Amino acid sequence: MSVVRRAIRNLIRSPFRTGAIVAVLAISIGLALIMVTVHGATENQLGAIGTQIGTEITVRPAGRFGTMGGNGTLAQEDVDKLSDIPHVVSVQGSIQTQYTGDSLESAVGQGGQGGQGGSSSPSRFRMGIMVMAFDVATETPTLTGGAEINLVEGRYFAIDENDADVMVVGKALADKNGLVIGSKVDINGTQVEVIGIYDSGQLFGNNMLVMPVGTAQRLFDLEGVTSVTVQADDVKNVNAVVNSIREIFPESVADVTTAQDMYQRINSSVANAQSTSQMAMIVAFVVAAVVILVSVVLMVRQRVKEIGILKAIGASDRQIGLQFGVETLAVSVAAAITGALLTFPLAQKVGDLLISGSSTSTGVVGRGGFGGGLVSRVAGVNVAVSPEVFLYALGIAIALAVVASILPAWYISRVKPAEVLRYE
Amino acid sequence: MSDNKDVVIVEGLVKRFMASGSTTVAAVDGVSFRLPRGKMIAVKGPSGCGKTTLLNLIGALDKPTAGTIVVDGIKVSEISGRDEIEYRLKKVGFVFQYYYLIPNLTALENVMLPMDLSGLKRNEQETRARQLLERVGLDARHHARRPAKLSGGEQQRVAIARALANAPAIILADEPTGNLDSKTGRRIVELLHSLIREGRTVVVATHDADIAARADTILEMNDGKIVGQSLAS
Numbered sequence: 228m229s230v231v232r233r234a235i236r237n238l239i240r241s242p243f244r245t246g247a248i249v250a251v252l253a254i255s256i257g258l259a260l261i262m263v264t265v266h267g268a269t270e271n272q273l274g275a276i277g278t279q280i281g282t283e284i285t286v287r288p289a290g291r292f293g294t295m296g297g298n299g300t301l302a303q304e305d306v307d308k309l310s311d312i313p314h315v316v317s318v319q320g321s322i323q324t325q326y327t328g329d330s331l332e333s334a335v336g337q338g339g340q341g342g343q344g345g346s347s348s349p350s351r352f353r354m355g356i357m358v359m360a361f362d363v364a365t366e367t368p369t370l371t372g373g374a375e376i377n378l379v380e381g382r383y384f385a386i387d388e389n390d391a392d393v394m395v396v397g398k399a400l401a402d403k404n405g406l407v408i409g410s411k412v413d414i415n416g417t418q419v420e421v422i423g424i425y426d427s428g429q430l431f432g433n434n435m436l437v438m439p440v441g442t443a444q445r446l447f448d449l450e451g452v453t454s455v456t457v458q459a460d461d462v463k464n465v466n467a468v469v470n471s472i473r474e475i476f477p478e479s480v481a482d483v484t485t486a487q488d489m490y491q492r493i494n495s496s497v498a499n500a501q502s503t504s505q506m507a508m509i510v511a512f513v514v515a516a517v518v519i520l521v522s523v524v525l526m527v528r529q530r531v532k533e534i535g536i537l538k539a540i541g542a543s544d545r546q547i548g549l550q551f552g553v554e555t556l557a558v559s560v561a562a563a564i565t566g567a568l569l570t571f572p573l574a575q576k577v578g579d580l581l582i583s584g585s586s587t588s589t590g591v592v593g594r595g596g597f598g599g600g601l602v603s604r605v606a607g608v609n610v611a612v613s614p615e616v617f618l619y620a621l622g623i624a625i626a627l628a629v630v631a632s633i634l635p636a637w638y639i640s641r642v643k644p645a646e647v648l649r650y651e
Numbered sequence: 652m653s654d655n656k657d658v659v660i661v662e663g664l665v666k667r668f669m670a671s672g673s674t675t676v677a678a679v680d681g682v683s684f685r686l687p688r689g690k691m692i693a694v695k696g697p698s699g700c701g702k703t704t705l706l707n708l709i710g711a712l713d714k715p716t717a718g719t720i721v722v723d724g725i726k727v728s729e730i731s732g733r734d735e736i737e738y739r740l741k742k743v744g745f746v747f748q749y750y751y752l753i754p755n756l757t758a759l760e761n762v763m764l765p766m767d768l769s770g771l772k773r774n775e776q777e778t779r780a781r782q783l784l785e786r787v788g789l790d791a792r793h794h795a796r797r798p799a800k801l802s803g804g805e806q807q808r809v810a811i812a813r814a815l816a817n818a819p820a821i822i823l824a825d826e827p828t829g830n831l832d833s834k835t836g837r838r839i840v841e842l843l844h845s846l847i848r849e850g851r852t853v854v855v856a857t858h859d860a861d862i863a864a865r866a867d868t869i870l871e872m873n874d875g876k877i878v879g880q881s882l883a884s
Contacts, residue, residue: 229767233756240755536751539712540765540813541740543733645713648747649703 230546234553237530248522249562255515256559256623257566257573260616262508264570265578269501282316282462284469285484286455286476300451303444305475309457312471314464320452322360322443323371326436330413331356334399334434356400357435360443360452363389374432381408381423390441395423397433415446500578515623519631523555527635534639535647548636555635556628563624567616658821658852659686659709664718664728666704666875678704680875682718686868688820691844691853693866701875702856706823709854710743711735723820740769744814746843748826750806752798758784758809759794765816783812787842804835811842822846824855828862840865 238245286309288301300322309318333356361368363384368376376383376395383395394414396406401424404412411418419438427433440452459468465485472483527534537547666679678701686692694702707713709720711727720727723742730738752761762780763773771779784794787808798806807827814822824843828836840862843853847867855862863869871879 229773236755532751533753536753539710539739539745539751540768541736541817542768543736546768643713645704645707648712648751 230550230553234550234557237550237554238557245558248518248558249565252515252518252522252558252562252627253565253569255511255518255566256563256620256627257569259508259511259515259623260566260570260619261574261577262504262511263619264574264616265504266501266508268574268578269498269504282459282465283485284457284459284465284472286457286472287482287484288453289478289480289482300449300453301455301476301481303451306452306455308475309455309472312457312468314460314468316458316460318458319362319365319456320440320454321362321365321368321456322358322440322447322449322453324358324360324443324447324449324453326356326358326414328413328415331400331404331436334397334403335430358438358443358447359435360438360440363387363439368437370427370432370435370437374427374429376425376427376437378423379426381421383423384439388442389439390445391439392417392419392442393422394419394436394438394442395425396421396437397435398424398426399430399433400435415448417446419446504578512623515627516630519555519559519627520634522558523551523631523635524638526554527551527638531642531647534642535644538642538644539648544636544640547639548632551635551639552628552632555631556624559624559628559631560621563620564617567620570616656687657685658688658723659684659854660719660721661685661709662719664705664708664720665716666701666708666713667716677875679708679715682872682875682877684870684877684880686852686854688852689847689850690867691847691855691865692868692870693863694854694856694870694872695858695860695863696872696878697858700872702858702872703825704875705872706825706854706856709821710745710823711738712745740765741817742819742821744816744819744822746807746810746814746822746824746827748829750798750803750810750830752806752809752813754798757795757797758789758801758805761798761809762812762816765813769817780812780816783815784809786815787812788838802835803831804838807831807835807839808842811839815846820852822851822853824853826857827855828857828859833861837861 286301288299301320303320306318306320309315357371359368359370363386370376378395379398381395384391384393394412400406401421406412406421406424408421408424410421412421413419414436419442425433425437438446443449444451457468457472459465469483469485472481476483534547538544662683664679664682665677667675667677670676680701682701682705694705696702704713708715709722709727711730715728718728722738725734725738725742727738752758753764756764759777759780762783763776766776766779767773781791781794785791789805789808789812793801793805798809801809807830811822811824811827814824822843827843828839831839836859840855843855844865846853855866857863867882869879869881870877871881
């Protein structure tokens, strides 16, 4: 009759009590494992964000933000030099300018239309139509305000259309001006064909004209671009690339910004989720430890007569402690396996909950605001549960069993068989 | 020192318990006696006279306040730790009024338990446990039953078999028939008496005159003192 068999018999003797302890403990351990998994996922995600965003460098004419401020453009010949800087992976120029002609009427403004700042002023102010131009090779052009171009009709530019008289227009602008695919609009004296209509999900974003860089330069008489996005090969080379850019574009000519600010904001969202998961993990561990400790103390207290009998027939404290230890370990392992199984369906949900909770409190995740599109692209957390979670569970179970066996071991050593058998 | 003839030697034994406040009560008060080997000795007296405490002291379940106890050459009153555990495991076998079997183990497993604690191999444990259960008269069909499925007399037989598991020199039986009807009680006394023929010493605490009548020696206790020692007729 081995200690293990005796321990298992004792657990089976009270199936409801054992089941209840395993259930409560499984929830605690499961929560702890979920938090371990989410914590690991957020850590990976922080690394990914660092790699993904931290390598972007933006160059704009000095003092310029969007279509406002600053003077002119960045000269194309200087922009071309950027590709030769060591550690630069890609250089993508874009143009932001205003269309002020009469051929098109802005869809934003004139009171009641949700004009700038949502004002319902009765003034006749009409917001200008923004023109954004991208290199045709740009895979995912992002509009000012962070919105993305989602085509609802027509097509985007072909690779050989960098100087073609074509454009893609926002849905609001198209509706306002009755534009359809194939419509031609006079832009500064040139008939430009509408080849696509997009919906960015924002009224402001849908009130834009998008055209190839070469086309915009020709139509608006611009030399060079108004913004350049430079991608470094590694986040640790960003500063070196910035220094090289500064040799081409001195401070008086251009503002050079890295994605550090944006990174910090996204980082804080995921980091908040990470710290929440860490806190919850600690709480779950403490709860699990308390549950198992209380259970074991109750178990030992209820079976004090049995301990007295065992001592009376010659069992040592170590042998009795071992039996209770094995019982505790069996309960912990059963709970840990159940808890580990719980992580598979629940870890992703908890991860999403923590991220959305953090983003709500910090207000940085979403499509609004500067850089919002980029933020939304990277701020989600993919919580993949690996089979390693069972190893963690086993580790937790053993640790809990060891911790929970200390107090009962002390209690067992203090049981005096004569007193127990006399009074119990 | 132990006399080869005497298996238990008790000298000036005192056991005091804390009562209310700072007062103490002497459950065993200056007891001295010698018990011969291979005999059945009855410790007789009314409830609360100190019989159980005396057996607990001899069995090393409790520590005396003063005095010495020597059992089979071992100074029980001075042992502790591993020696004390070894003594309980191998030198004495306890039989209790309420049997005190482990409820979730079968009759066979209850008898195997002391052998398991002493490190005997499992197959040897089982063989010896079956022999002991047969020895005490428990039908083989009942070996796999748990205590709750056995009658009081059967449970006490299992308890006696358990007490014999590690072949102790002395069996301490505390009111072994106190919870049994008279017919079953007599059979248990017969069983205990039969152990003497195997060379064991059996000490029975009882207030039952019939049991005392079967003993070779009777120690009479009252208020923690030995008030009489006589040979049974």
